[in-house]
Amino acid sequence: MVPRLTAIYHVRGDAASIAVRARAIAVEQSVEMPVAAIDDAFVLSEIVGRVDAIRALTDGVFEVRIALAGETVGGDAGQLMNMLFGNTSLHEDVILSDVELPAELVAAFAGPRHGLPALRQRVGAEKRALTCSALKPQGLAPAALADLARRFAAGGVDYIKDDHGLADQDYSPFAARVEAIAAALAAYPDTQYVPSLSGDLGTMRRQVAAAAAVGIEAAMVSPMVAGVSNFHRLAQDNPSFAFFAHPALAGAARIAPELLIGKLFRMLGADAVVFPHHGGRFGYSPDTCRAVARAALADWHSLHPSVPVPAGGMTLARVPEMLDFYGADIMLLIGGDLLQARDRLTEETAAFVTAVHRYPYG
Amino acid sequence: MVPRLTAIYHVRGDAASIAVRARAIAVEQSVEMPVAAIDDAFVLSEIVGRVDAIRALTDGVFEVRIALAGETVGGDAGQLMNMLFGNTSLHEDVILSDVELPAELVAAFAGPRHGLPALRQRVGAEKRALTCSALKPQGLAPAALADLARRFAAGGVDYIKDDHGLADQDYSPFAARVEAIAAALAAYPDTQYVPSLSGDLGTMRRQVAAAAAVGIEAAMVSPMVAGVSNFHRLAQDNPSFAFFAHPALAGAARIAPELLIGKLFRMLGADAVVFPHHGGRFGYSPDTCRAVARAALADWHSLHPSVPVPAGGMTLARVPEMLDFYGADIMLLIGGDLLQARDRLTEETAAFVTAVHRYPYG
Numbered sequence: 023m024v025p026r027l028t029a030i031y032h033v034r035g036d037a038a039s040i041a042v043r044a045r046a047i048a049v050e051q052s053v054e055m056p057v058a059a060i061d062d063a064f065v066l067s068e069i070v071g072r073v074d075a076i077r078a079l080t081d082g083v084f085e086v087r088i089a090l091a092g093e094t095v096g097g098d099a100g101q102l103m104n105m106l107f108g109n110t111s112l113h114e115d116v117i118l119s120d121v122e123l124p125a126e127l128v129a130a131f132a133g134p135r136h137g138l139p140a141l142r143q144r145v146g147a148e149k150r151a152l153t154c155s156a157l158k159p160q161g162l163a164p165a166a167l168a169d170l171a172r173r174f175a176a177g178g179v180d181y182i183k184d185d186h187g188l189a190d191q192d193y194s195p196f197a198a199r200v201e202a203i204a205a206a207l208a209a210y211p212d213t214q215y216v217p218s219l220s221g222d223l224g225t226m227r228r229q230v231a232a233a234a235a236v237g238i239e240a241a242m243v244s245p246m247v248a249g250v251s252n253f254h255r256l257a258q259d260n261p262s263f264a265f266f267a268h269p270a271l272a273g274a275a276r277i278a279p280e281l282l283i284g285k286l287f288r289m290l291g292a293d294a295v296v297f298p299h300h301g302g303r304f305g306y307s308p309d310t311c312r313a314v315a316r317a318a319l320a321d322w323h324s325l326h327p328s329v330p331v332p333a334g335g336m337t338l339a340r341v342p343e344m345l346d347f348y349g350a351d352i353m354l355l356i357g358g359d360l361l362q363a364r365d366r367l368t369e370e371t372a373a374f375v376t377a378v379h380r381y382p383y384g
Numbered sequence: 385m386v387p388r389l390t391a392i393y394h395v396r397g398d399a400a401s402i403a404v405r406a407r408a409i410a411v412e413q414s415v416e417m418p419v420a421a422i423d424d425a426f427v428l429s430e431i432v433g434r435v436d437a438i439r440a441l442t443d444g445v446f447e448v449r450i451a452l453a454g455e456t457v458g459g460d461a462g463q464l465m466n467m468l469f470g471n472t473s474l475h476e477d478v479i480l481s482d483v484e485l486p487a488e489l490v491a492a493f494a495g496p497r498h499g500l501p502a503l504r505q506r507v508g509a510e511k512r513a514l515t516c517s518a519l520k521p522q523g524l525a526p527a528a529l530a531d532l533a534r535r536f537a538a539g540g541v542d543y544i545k546d547d548h549g550l551a552d553q554d555y556s557p558f559a560a561r562v563e564a565i566a567a568a569l570a571a572y573p574d575t576q577y578v579p580s581l582s583g584d585l586g587t588m589r590r591q592v593a594a595a596a597a598v599g600i601e602a603a604m605v606s607p608m609v610a611g612v613s614n615f616h617r618l619a620q621d622n623p624s625f626a627f628f629a630h631p632a633l634a635g636a637a638r639i640a641p642e643l644l645i646g647k648l649f650r651m652l653g654a655d656a657v658v659f660p661h662h663g664g665r666f667g668y669s670p671d672t673c674r675a676v677a678r679a680a681l682a683d684w685h686s687l688h689p690s691v692p693v694p695a696g697g698m699t700l701a702r703v704p705e706m707l708d709f710y711g712a713d714i715m716l717l718i719g720g721d722l723l724q725a726r727d728r729l730t731e732e733t734a735a736f737v738t739a740v741h742r743y744p745y746g
Contacts, residue, residue, distance in 0.1 A: 050665065053521030054547055055720035060521055062528065064555070069523030094522055096553040098583045100609040108548060108606065108632030109696075112666050159415030159422055160456055161431030166424065185416055186470060191458040193426070221460045222617040223585035244470065247462040249611025255584040270470030303412065304474050334471075358417035 024092030025124040028074065029106050031086045034115040037078070044073045044086040047116065050109050052090055069094065085119070092124055099131065099290050100251035107277060118277045121285070128323040134293040135257065136264045137326025138319070138351060141293060144239075144264070145180040145212050151350050153178075153378050154216075154331065155371065156357030157203070158185035164194055168202035170367070174360070175210035177371025181353065182207075183242055183296075184218035186268045190225070197232045204236035216240040216266050223252040230260055239263055242296075244270035245287055257291025266331070267292035279310055284317025287328070294329035294353060299344065302335030308347070319351055329353045338370065341377040350383045386454030387486040390436065391468050393448045396477040399440070406435045406448040409478065412471050414452055431456065447481070454486055461493065461652050462613035469639060480639045483647070490685040496655040497619065498626045499688025500681070500713060503655060506601075506626070507542040507574050513712050515540075515740050516578075516693065517733065518719030519565070520547035526556055530564035532729070536722070537572035539733025543715065544569075545604055545658075546580035548630045552587070559594045566598035578602040578628050585614040592622055601625055604658075606632035607649055619653025628693070629654035641672055646679025649690070656691035656715060661706065664697030670709070681713055691715045700732065703739040712745045 029051065035043050048071030049057060060066055068091050075087040095102045107118045136144075141152060155174045157167045167188075174182050182203075190196040200217050207215055217233055219226040219241050226248065230241060239262055245253040247270055257265050267287040269279075283295050297314050298304030306314075315330035332344065333355035344354060356374055363370035391413065397405050410433030411419060422428055430453050437449040457464045469480045498506075503514060517536045519529045529550075536544050544565075552558040562579050569577055579595055581588040581603050588610065592603060601624055607615040609632055619627050629649040631641075645657050659676050660666030668676075677692035694706065695717040706716060718736055725732035 046665070052549070053523070054549060055520050056724050059720065059724040059726060061726075062521075062524055065521050065523035069521065091523070093553055093555060094549060094551075096551045096582070098551060098587075100584075100606075101551040101582050104548065104551075104582075104606065104609055104632050108609065109666075111633050112631060112660055112668075112696075114667060158417045159424075159427050159431065161415065161427035161453070162424055186466065187414070187416060187456060189456075189458045189460060189463040189466075191455055193455060220458070220463050220466075220613075222462075222611070222613040224617070225460075225613070244462075244466065247466055247470065247611060247613075249584070249609060249614055251582075251584040251587070251609075252611055252614060255586070269474060270466050271473050298474055303408070304471075305476060306474075334474075358421065362418050362421040364421060364423075 023068070024095070024126055026089040027092050027124060027127065028122040029088050029090055029118065030120040031088065031110070032079065032117045032119045033084050033086050034082055035084060036082060040076055040084045044076050044088070047086065047110055048073050048088045051088065051105060052094070054109065092127055095127065097130055098251055099254040100249060103250055111276065118281065120278060120281050125323055128289055128325065131254065131289045132258065132291065133289050133325030134291055134328050135261055135326070136293045138329045141264060141329050144214055147180060149350055149383055151345055151378050151381070152180045152329065152353035153375050154181040154183060154353050154355040155179050155360055156183050156185050156355065157188065158357060158361065160185060160187040160191070161193060164199045164202035167194065167199060168206035171203045171215065172206040173367045174371050175207050175213040176368040178375040179213060179371050181214050181216055181240070183216040183266060185357070186218050186242065186244055186270050188218050189220035196229050200233050200238060201236050204238055214240055216242050218242045218268070223255060226252065226256060230256065230263065240266065242266040242268050244268040245290065246271040250290055254290040264293040265291055266294045266296060268296050269298070279306065280313035280317045284314040288318055288325060292328050294331050296331040296333050296355065298334035299332030299336060304334045315348055315352065327351070331355050338374050338377065341374065342381065345378070345381045354378060385430070386457070386488055388451040389454050389486060389489065390484040391450050391452055391480065392482040392484070393450065393472070394441065394479045394481045395446050395448050396444055397446060398444060402438055402446045406438050406450070409448065409472055410435050410450045413450065413467060414456070416471065454489055457489065459492055460613055461616040462611060465612055473638065480643065482640060482643050487685055490651055490687065493616065493651045494620065494653065495651050495687030496653055496690050497623055497688070498655045500691045503626060503691050506576055509542065511712055511745055513707055513740050513743070514542045514691065514715035515737050516543040516545060516715050516717040517541050517722055518545050518547050518717065519550065520719060520723065522547060522549040522553070523555060526561045526564035529556065529561060530568035533565045533577065534568040535729045536733050537569050537575040538730040540737040541575060541733050543576050543578055543602070545578040545628060547719070548580050548604065548606060548632050550580050551582035558591050562595050562600060563598050566600055576602055578604050580604045580630070585617065588614065588618060592618065592625065602628065604628040604630050606630040607652065608633040612652055616652040626655040627653055628656045628658060630658050631660070641668065642675035642679045646676040650680055650687060654690050656693050658693040658695050658717065660696035661694030661698055666696045677710055677714065689713070693717050700736050700739065703736065704743065707740070707743045716740055
């Protein structure tokens with residue numbers, strides 16, 4: 023038997039009704055039927071969800087801890103999401119705040135194959151923060167994107183990722199794009215390209231193969247678009263690839279970002295996790311950003327650490343502040359702000375790289 | 385060129401700032417970089433999102449209509465979700481309310497292969513509502529689930545679906561379960577079994593094959609867990625199968641249910657769409673329920689209608705009220721309430737079936 027896991031929800035309600043509400047969530051996320059109608063002894067003792075604790079937080083919000091049977095997960099990432107939040111996601115009064123997982127289950131999912139140390143090693147970085155930029159806008163042809171990539175690489179950036187909108191469109195087919203960009207980067211062995219995968223699992227497998235064929239060893243996936251089971255499968259089946267997880271469609275899910283991005287995406291194999299840093303185009307608070315980074319890096323069931331990649335409208339001017347905030351165990355991603363330099367893209371990229379390299383890491 | 389599509393958002397804000405906010409969403413959901421830094425004429429004229437209209441709704445909420453390039457979708461369902469709501473899902477002030485799609489794009493996704501008329505025909509129903517029940521709780525072994533299925537079928541129910549928690553667990557492996565249930569239902573040709581698929585796309589393909597091998601011709605998928613591209617791929621590649629879409633993990637997405645469940649799941653191939661009916665265990669309003677059913681059935685780009693399946697704690701006592709509310713173009717799904725009858729399960733199922741058959745359809 024896999025031991026129980028503990029799902030931790032934040033539930034809006036009042037003291038008079040929270041015990042009943044908590045019990046309803048425990049039933050909804052396990053047997054999903056009236057418990058009184060269940061005879062089976064195994065189901066009653068092992069499968070029915072159990073409310074372990076309820077405590078008041080603030081303003082009519084309660085933390086509810088519910089033990090769920092690890093057996094129900096069946097070793098599948100999608101089924102884990104289903105058991106944690108499948109039907110309860112339909113209830114507006116509940117947020118999935120955290121989960122405590124048995125070691126066996128985490129070990130079975132395996133986590134990042136590479137993680138922070140390997141991503142540093144790939145680009146010859148020692149203890150410093152890593153640098154990254156993004157190819158955009160979508161709509162550009164492969165040759166134009168390859169030219170941007172070459173100029174970023176000439177500025178010395180460690181990783182260059184596709185914008186997550188770059189898929190397999192007629193104006194820039196995936197295979198033509200990765201081929202053009204790989205060719206453009208051949209002269210820059212310390213810069214790695216991270217193409218964005220899209221489509222169903224079969225399509226993403228073919229994209230990985232096309233990328234591998236031109237020497238690429240990293241890829242980006244949006245797990246909430248692709249389906250977490252498919253993301254996990256790709257990470258398991260492509261051990262030479264480093265996987266970046268993008269948060270598209272993940273923010274809406276009323277699942278705490280530090281859990282979904284920092285903990286679950288990592289457990290499923292993300293070597294790096296992209297998330298919005300505060301003060302840019304998105305509304306995550308400093309506390310949320312810190313919590314995501316901590317979860318990605320924490321000593322947790324012996325998994326490799328995922329590289330936190332705070333992003334979303336970052337600028338060169340903010341590099342020192344962001345390194346003060348996160349420290350060295352980070353990949354800084356600046357896209358649009360560098361692209362605004364236009365003809366001076368390489369020089370602006372070099373300034374970004376220099377700022378990161380010269381920062382006085384503690 | 386694929387024509388533009390129109391994404392319709394509901395945005396919280398004030399009159400002084402809504403124009404700027406709308407423009408930011410249009411940029412975020414298209415080029416995701418400062419427009420001033422874009423030189424490419426094709427990108428500027430065709431790819432950059434365009435705010436077409438803003439109008440005040442109520443209480444500081446505005447409807448914002450944004451035209452997005454159909455070309456960016458690249459024919460992929462996941463990329464469609466990404467373009468409609470990928471990054472903007474990270475903004476708490478925005479709901480994706482609706483989308484207007486060019487006919488070419490809808491035709492390419494194709495919609496339900498079977499839909500309402502075929503699902504009626506399969507079980508020998510004419511104009512009446514269809515009936516459905518659910519196998520649960522998870523934790524039961526295949527033989528116990530097969531016994532439940534036999535007793536539901538003896539009561540005359542049209543469809544029997546797996547609870548969405550039934551995956552591929554050690555206590556009830558998928559292949560053993562469908563084999564046992566198919567055998568139990570062999571004597572009931574007018575009752576169809578709808579097993580729930582789980583796992584990555586390869587696993588779901590093997591589950592479809594295992595189900596087909598024992599004569600099953602329907603399956604349930606949770607598109608937001610599986611990834612919409614994989615759901616669409618399964619529907620495309622298995623023309624003999626009818627697909628039921630389950631809303632697990634879909635309620636949390638701040639996407640209007642009538643859009644996601646009624647319109648998008650249908651466009652991607654759902655022959656039937658399960659959603660929570662008001663007054664049960666979930667909080668959808670009557671208006672939302674009506675809107676989901678209308679979207680699933682509407683005359684829209686010549687797609688087959690999806691069967692609305694309102695569910696989530698429905699009871700035998702509510703059958704007349706639900707038929708008054710929805711009319712005949714519906715599948716009524718009652719699970720736990722029938723299971724509470726225990727030894728009288730077949731009789732209670734027969735009462736459900738009789739209530740639906742005898743209802744005076746207008």
